[in-house]
Amino acid sequence: MPQHYSGERRQYRRELRLSVPSCISLLYWIGSIVIGSVIIFWGKYHCFNDGAAHWARILQLRSGEIIPSFSKEYPEWIVYSEHGKIITFNNTAVNSPFVYFPSLIFRGDFRISSIATLICAASLIAVAIRIAGCYANIILAIAVLPTTFFGMIFPTADAITNSFSLLFIAVVLCLYQRDGALHFRHIVLLCVLSIMLGQVKITCSIIVLFVFFLLPKTTDKKMKVSLSLPVLCAFTSMWLWRMKTSHIAVAPNRVSLQETRDFEMQLMLSPWKIFSLLGRVLFEPLDFDYEKIDGQLVNPRRNLQFFTGTETVQLPLIVMAPVLIAIMMLLIVHTPYKRMCGYQIAIVLAIPVLYFVLSCVAMAVTWSGTVDGCVSGMQSRYLIPVLPLFALLFPGLIGFENVNLKKYRMSVFLLTLFSYIGILISYLVQWN
Structure with a gap:
């Protein structure tokens, strides 16, 4: 009898009730909203980031629109004029309306959004955590992860991209x-979710292969x-929106639309260049990238977000550890x-x-303007949507049966609470 119909499966269910x-x-939902609202x-x-x-x-x-x-005044740029001030934003103009649905449903100022x-x-x-079963951890x-949290407290495409990706995986x-086999209604559900997945960040469409x-x-x-149907739905959804925005250069001040297409063609003709590109992204020291904003190197900050919280406000060890x-x-555990x-x-x-490769290639051809160097602008927060899949590969080093569950839960809770109280202190005090 298959394992998931066995008594062993029921034992996992019993442990699941104990462990999650x-x-x-x-608790996650309340804590996130309370702490986020205060900030x-x-x-x-x-x-x-690109607020x-x-x-x-x-x-x-x-x-x-x-x-x-x-714009007629700026023929290579998408612009928005507010109070006589021209704002250029090609990098977000390619985003689907779906990733901004909270701000479109609840209309208000920046804080309300x-x-x-x-x-x-x-x-x-919260729904993803609730339905993930024994994978809830x-x-x-x-x-x-503070990087995930900070991506949710302002109107950004990252918030829905990350949260919906986590929900799809869950x-x-x-x-x-x-219990039991798949049914047609499950395929329909996956197809609906896949269509939505195709409307978040383009590279996230690859998650549908899960x-x-x-x-x-x-x-x-x-x-x-029939499991191929959700895949078809996701890629069709992504492709249709991509065609609608294919005339937009993401950063025309750095790489024009024609240059982007030329670089894409170079990679198609010389695909081995991807390996050199990936090698430099993975192993080249961060401070070898000389891109600066306000006179400061930004590539190190972008890559250390997992350990410092954000790119703009880098939190100390006592807060993050x-x-x-x-x-x-x-x-x-x-x-x-x-x-x-x-x-x-x-x-x-x-x-x-595949997600990492596609992200690097996309950054290379639309932002860095080269397929022979390192990918400037690649940020660690871009990896959030696929981190649960990396985590699935972690071996079960310690089972719940081998730990004191009460102490375990309390330790996780107190460690997390300590860091988020530290985040509040860091953001509520005027330090300079």
Whole structure:
């Protein structure tokens, strides 16, 4: 009898009830909204990555201009004029309206949109934690990462991109753990979610391949083939929007649209250049990149976000270390549902690798303007959507049966709470 119908499966369910309290998603939701709201209304510093550009795109969408058009005054730029001030924002003009739906549903000023974005993103992640079953620790670990949190407290495409990606992964994991085989209604659900997934960041469409993780859930050949439908939906959705914005250069001051197409052609004719590109991104010292903003090197800050919180406000060790320890505890202390087979491991590994390759290539051809050097502008926060898949590859080093659950839960809670109190202190005090 398959493992997921066995008594061992029921034992995992029993341990699941012990190890992942049902209130954890509610606690996450309340904590995120309370702490985020305090920073939004009373924070002395901002962590808005491209905040003006995202806000300009929101205002443009609110005015009814879904497909951006070029300005006569600035023929290569998408612009928005506010109080006589011209704001250029090609990098966010390519974003689908879906990633800004909180600000389109709840119309208001920047702060109101920030609260709406925070509530919607936190709600999606809370649902993901709730339905992820024995993989809830993995979703929670990525959710409490300060970089994830800071991406939700202002109107940004990252908030919905990250939260919806986590939700999609959680849905697949939920279906994987359910009793019984897959049904047509599950395929319909995955297709609907895949269409939405195709409307977030373009590179995130690759996450839809995770549906093939469900192949062991059915022996019906037709049902196995039907798992290709969500993949088709996601890539079709992504392609249709991409065609609508294919006339836009992401950063025309750095790389024109024609140059972007030329670089794409170079990679198609010389695909081996990707390996050199990836090697430099992975191993070249960060301070060898000389891009500066306001006279400061920015590439090191962009790549250290996992350890300092944000690019603009870098938090000290005393604030960041406790939550990072809590995250590692969540990742290495868990109850694995069951062993993955070979091709499942291959799928879980291939998706983050493809995502990283596509992200590097996209940054190279649209921002760096070269396929022979390092990718300037690549940021660690871009990896958040696929981090749960990396985490799936972590071996179950310590099972819940080998730890004191009460002390474990309390340790994770207190470490996380300490860091987020530190975040509040860092942002509420005027330090200079």
